[in-house]
Amino acid sequence: MLRVGLTGGIGSGKSTVAGRLAEHGAVLIDADKLAREVVQPGTPGLAAVVEAFGAEVLAPDGSLDRPKLAAVVFNSAEQRERLNGIVHPLVGRRTAEMLASAADDAVVVHDVPLLVEKNYAPMYHLVVVVDADVEERVRRLAETRGMSPQDARARIAAQATVEQRRAVADVWLDNSSTPDRVLAQADALWADRLVPFEANVRLRRWGRYGNPRLYDYNAEWPLQAARLAARIELVTGGLRVDHIGSTAVPGLPAKDIIDLQVTVSSLDQADGFAEPLTAAGFPVRPENTGDRGKETKRYHNCADPGRLANIHLRVEGSEDWRNALLFRDWLRASVEERASYVQLKQGIAKRFASAGDLAEVATAKDAWFDSALPRAQAWAEATGWQP
Template sequence: MLKVGLTGGIGSGKSAVASRLAGLGAVVVDSDRIAREIVAPGTEGLAEVVAAFSDRVLGPDGALDRDALGGVVFADESARRRLEAITHPRVRARAAELVAAAPADAVVVNDVPLLVEVGLAPTYHLVLVVQTAVPTRLARLSRDRGMDPAEAERRIAAQADDARRQAAADVLLTNDGTLADLHGAVDDLWRDRLLPYERHVRERRAVRPDRSTLAEPDPTWAEQYARLAARIRHAAGGDLRVDHVGSTAVPGLSAPDVIDVQLTVPSLAEADGPLADRLAEAGFPRLPGEWWDAPRRPDRVHWAKRVHAGADPGRPAVVHLRAAGSAGWRHALLMRDHLRADPARRAAYLQVKRDLVATAPESAEQGTLTDPWFDEEHLRAEKWAAQTGWRP
């Protein structure tokens, strides 16, 4: 089962995306619909809302007057938080029931308006954000919902802004064009990413990353890492350390478009336990076989580790599980920080990588492990650490 979080600001067209995904075969869990169900007449939820805000939020028929309630909570943050404390736990519980009832091979799309605001992004395999220019949203709210412009502006201001949503988005769908444009983008996403991703998660099949080409530096690599790291922390539980390592962790450095993540474990025995299953369920299945880091001089003992990789065909990622304080663990952090700190060594490193890719792209990664230049660079990094007092 693949769990997708769908969100977007009010008036963004999120419902149109949810409807299209449902038509393609997704199981859509609509949080807005659930939110209405849990405050229907006769429910405990409605009784608690009335107790908190008085019967001024009720209509003549005894049902909740959502416009009246909105006028209260969107103008008062403390009131909005009181409402959320009543409704959110009930919505989450009902949504969990619906997800549990979905088929094992389903793509389950949770349509959650406040997904970013309440910090739910790490609980999904993928977060899909629908983004639309604010003037377009205001026009839609006025035209389609008959909402007063001032009220529409208040509603938009009460939600996360575009920058915050975009930071949480694995996929950003812009909806400033036609409905046909939006449907086309959703169809492509379903075919090329969601369906294979679901199959990979269900079969615990990782996507082997391609390191045979170098991509230009991508300023969003850090944000992409942050989203992956949040999922890994959520899956791992506890307070295990997670770090961005490898070439994409060095700003301004061309690199294979692969996010390398280091997950620090107390021991490799811990990596072989239930943690491996939790990572697989979160979309990071374990790669079979024995894995180790290449030893650097003067150490000639293999540095054992465990390796998981992302199941998402749209975002190559590798998770290296290394024991805290081990030589391989320390080396990954040292080389990252050394290259971040020294532009000259960064340029030299890049040139060696380019030469390896140009001469033997299929074995460029193996060249990184065996080329003597990297032994020398390791010694330079150790000297830099001693001079600067660096600690991992």
């Protein structure tokens, strides 16, 4: 099962994307819809809301008068939290029931307006954010909900910012234009990423790596690494996760593959996380358990075909654990050494341009690392560096 978090600000049109993915076969769990269901007349949820906010939030027919309730909670963070404390646990239980009933090969799309605000992003294999220009959102809210421009802007301002949403977005869909454009984006997302990602998770396999082509440094790499790290931290109960390798060195050209190092206390501890990490979209590579053939780590990859990544679980204090952090920080600090390393990488990329196995590429760099290690160690001693 693939769990996809879908979110977007009010008026962004995420429901359009949710509907399209459902048409393709996704199991849609709509948090807003569930929030309405759990406070229907006769439910314990509605009784709890009336007890908290009074009978004046009821309509004449005994149902919840949503505009009246909104007027009570919208301008009060305390009242909003009070309402959320009633509704969210009920929605959570219903969500869990729907997840439990989904097929093993399902792509479950969880439409959650407060995904960013509640820090839910690490719970999903992938997070999709739908966005649109503010002016377009204001226009839509006036047209479809009868909101005044002032009310619409106030609602938008009360939600997560664009920057906060970008920080959690594995996929960003711009819905500022006509619906056909975002629908085309949703179609491509389904076919090119969600379907193969689900199969990879279910079959415990990883995205296949191509040739060692170098890409110019991408400022998105650290953000992508942080999102992967947050998922791993959630699964491992908060173990240290570091972004290492070339994509962690600003300005350094690199293969478009994120490397993360997870610090474990022992290889037995690492083995204990094999199944949880695999279920979270990071399948184990049992044939690759060490550095240069030594039994020094456990090795996982990312199952997401849209974000290749290597996950190295190494024991704290071990030589390879320390060197991974040392080389990253040393290269960050030295322009000259970065230039030397880039020259090596460019030669390797040319030499192995048609290689089908990147293991050969890693071996080709060993001699450079061996010769560079004394220089990195000298830098560490001179600066007082610690891992």
